[in-house]
Amino acid sequence: MPRLTQLYLAAASRHNIKEITVNRHYRYVMARPGTIQAQIANLPGRSRPPVIVQPIKEWKIHLGDLVIYNCYKYVGKMEGYRGTMVASETPLDYFSVALVDPSDSQPTDIQFRYTEAGDRVRVSKRTGRIIPIPAKALLNPDEPDPAKYTDQPKDTSVDDVGKKTFKIQYKSVEQDLMDKYNIVETRTRAKTYWY
Known part of the structure; x- marks a missing residue:
């Protein structure tokens, strides 16, 4: 629901008005909504064709272009x-x-x-x-400029990023913890079935 319709509905419910007419082709102008200039530009019964926005298939203009x-x-x-x-x-x-x-x-x-x-x-x-x-x-607007960026104390160094520290093990979390803390389990797990 458009914001203008929501405002009209809220105002109508406060004043116990049953019927509301909203101009479908309301056009925002230089004056604020509710002022005399805006009311003259959007007189009742005056319908304007909607502003048609064409889809842009390929952007030819980028940020920083003249x-x-x-x-x-x-x-x-x-x-x-x-x-x-x-x-x-x-x-x-x-x-x-x-x-x-x-x-x-x-x-x-x-x-x-x-x-x-x-x-x-x-x-x-x-x-x-x-x-x-x-x-x-x-440049991504969320990232700093790489040419101007200086390393901070909590940044990960390039040497640490290149290290391979993960070893693939086919174990469950429980088995991994048991191996890490030297827990020996003598019982065998019962089979589980999923239906």
Whole structure:
């Protein structure tokens, strides 16, 4: 259940309201929900088509890439004047962002190709140059940077990691403990059957 519907249901139960109407196409705008500007943008009976999110099959933009936003909203366009840009807080569409080619600082579309060594690289469609993937994108955000990391006192050393200390033994836990503490068992275990 959407959060807005939950809030309406909670408010209705407090005021003993039986029937609730929720705008299915409620759109969040720059103003907070409940303010006059938000109510004007979402008047009753005004239905807008939902924002369709296209699935991204292959990410071409990575963390640390230089990109340009292609779609700006301008108001008051006239001949010889492009208009005034209006800032609007909306989700950023992946397809409205273009990667910047480092060779000439212009937006470009890319495709993936393979080098002679067999490495998969991004190549600019306009200039044909290889666009390297930034080092930031290759790092896991949960792990520290290996170049800047210094060993701590509780870290396991490289020599200890390479040692083989485990020996495979086909024993149960009880048999292992008995061997470790020199316990001799003269009784024989009865057979168990699982059905």
